[in-house]
Amino acid sequence: MTDTDLDAAGRAASAATPPTPPTPSTSPTPSTSPIPSTPSAPSTPSASSTPSAPLLHVEELGVSFARPGGGRRIRVLDDVELTVRPGEIVGVVGETGSGKTTLARAIAGLTTPDGGRVLLDDRDIARLRGRARRRFRRGGAIQFVFQDPLRSLDPELTVGASVGEGLAIAGVGSRAQRAERVAGALRQVGLDPAVADRLPAQLSGGQRQRASIARAVVADPRLLLCDEPVSALDASNRNHILLLLDELRRRLALGIVVISHDLSSLAGIADRVVVLYRGRVVEAGPIADVFTRPRHPYTALLIASAPDIHGRDRLAAAQLRSQRPDDDATARWAGGCVFAHRCRFATDVCAQTPPSQDAAGRPAGDWTVACHHTDTWRNQTAATATPTTAVTARKESSA
Numbered sequence: 056m057t058d059t060d061l062d063a064a065g066r067a068a069s070a071a072t073p074p075t076p077p078t079p080s081t082s083p084t085p086s087t088s089p090i091p092s093t094p095s096a097p098s099t100p101s102a103s104s105t106p107s108a109p110l111l112h113v114e115e116l117g118v119s120f121a122r123p124g125g126g127r128r129i130r131v132l133d134d135v136e137l138t139v140r141p142g143e144i145v146g147v148v149g150e151t152g153s154g155k156t157t158l159a160r161a162i163a164g165l166t167t168p169d170g171g172r173v174l175l176d177d178r179d180i181a182r183l184r185g186r187a188r189r190r191f192r193r194g195g196a197i198q199f200v201f202q203d204p205l206r207s208l209d210p211e212l213t214v215g216a217s218v219g220e221g222l223a224i225a226g227v228g229s230r231a232q233r234a235e236r237v238a239g240a241l242r243q244v245g246l247d248p249a250v251a252d253r254l255p256a257q258l259s260g261g262q263r264q265r266a267s268i269a270r271a272v273v274a275d276p277r278l279l280l281c282d283e284p285v286s287a288l289d290a291s292n293r294n295h296i297l298l299l300l301d302e303l304r305r306r307l308a309l310g311i312v313v314i315s316h317d318l319s320s321l322a323g324i325a326d327r328v329v330v331l332y333r334g335r336v337v338e339a340g341p342i343a344d345v346f347t348r349p350r351h352p353y354t355a356l357l358i359a360s361a362p363d364i365h366g367r368d369r370l371a372a373a374q375l376r377s378q379r380p381d382d383d384a385t386a387r388w389a390g391g392c393v394f395a396h397r398c399r400f401a402t403d404v405c406a407q408t409p410p411s412q413d414a415a416g417r418p419a420g421d422w423t424v425a426c427h428h429t430d431t432w433r434n435q436t437a438a439t440a441t442p443t444t445a446v447t448a449r450k451e452s453s454a
């Protein structure tokens with residue numbers, strides 16, 4: 056049994072859509088903005104089209120873990136909000152330990168939240184227990200794709216057996232029907248169905264990641280949770296997998312959450328981005344806007360540390376880093392903004408009061424920032440504008 060067994064059991068639905076192998080011949084990193092949003096997912100706050108109903112809506116999600124020796128629990132996620140619409144790709148970024156994987160696990164029901172709601176099609180799946188929870192998982196509506204494909208592909212099983220394992224566990228169809236569905240899923244991800252007879256070790260890294268995505272899509276999911284799906288791949292394969300995700304969300308109207316440290320990869324495919332810092336959302340909005348002119352100092356710092364992202368009035372990390380000593384991190388800042396102890400622009404209010412999520416653009420709620428000084432901190436920097444006026448990300452070879 057592998058990590059996705061909980062989720063991978065397939066729904067008794069029809070075989071996968073006829074294959075249209077992706078055409079990974081161009082870079083997923085356009086020159087001026089992320090790949091255009093689906094019609095249901097406007098990429099700018101001023102877009103006038105009405106967004107479709109959310110597929111996933113996470114509200115006030117909190118997760119904490121027990122300390123090994125007892126005592127107060129460790130709060131890992133606090134009041135997290137996240138919305139994903141059908142056909143939309145939402146990136147989740149933040150430094151190591153910020154809670155990205157915990158968020159994905161809580162959405163999938165692999166970690167039990169302390170509070171909040173995880174609404175999938177308006178149904179609170181965080182509250183499912185017992186049989187209802189098992190039935191939901193067997194349904195396969197939410198699927199994981201991991202950084203290491205061997206977390207979902209058993210090295211001892213053929214690719215076909217791994218991809219079809221969830222269907223077999225759920226008793227979906229006859230053996231021949233399952234084989235047909237597996238072949239369809241392999242085609243969906245651009246693999247020759249003949250790879251079904253091979254072992255994972257006989258595939259390249261990129262092919263293995265495609266096979267693990269086939270294992271996810273064979274279940275006919277609504278939502279894919281991709282945890283660093285390309286960070287173990289070389290540049291060429293990275294592009295191909297990003298293009299594949301982009302293709303799948305369009306073709307299957309999948310909602311996709313992509314957790315990544317690589318901001319330029321996200322800039323190539325995501326519609327929206329959520330920035331986590333120590334388990335709190337500090338900024339969320341259309342990726343082209345957020346990466347072009349971040350409204351939170353932490354987002355600006357992340358972007359300053361990503362050489363491939365060039366926003367308007369790009370700031371250098373040195374303009375954003377706190378000049379206070381490191382040992383300023385404790386008591387004074389404990390009750391206020393989660394980023395205050397590292398923030399160059401923090402004041403007394405930041406030390407005392409957690410900022411609320413405020414609208415940073417139009418329409419209200421589309422772009423939110425949790426900062427007491429959203430409108431003023433930038434004035435305190437000597438902004439170094441670059442010639443670029445929008446998000447650009449390095450075009451990697453797709454050869």
Ligand SMILES: Nc1ncnc2c1ncn2[C@@H]1O[C@H](COP(=O)(O)OP(=O)(O)OP(=O)(O)O)[C@@H](O)[C@H]1O
Binds near residue numbers: 150156
């Ligand atoms: N089962 C657990 N028990 C206790 N603490 C945990 C558990 N899982 C995660 N944590 C802690 O929660 C915090 C967030 O971890 P998480 O893996 O979600 O972060 P992340 O942003 O995904 O990090 P990375 O980018 O390194 O994968 C970390 O401090 C981690 O040690």
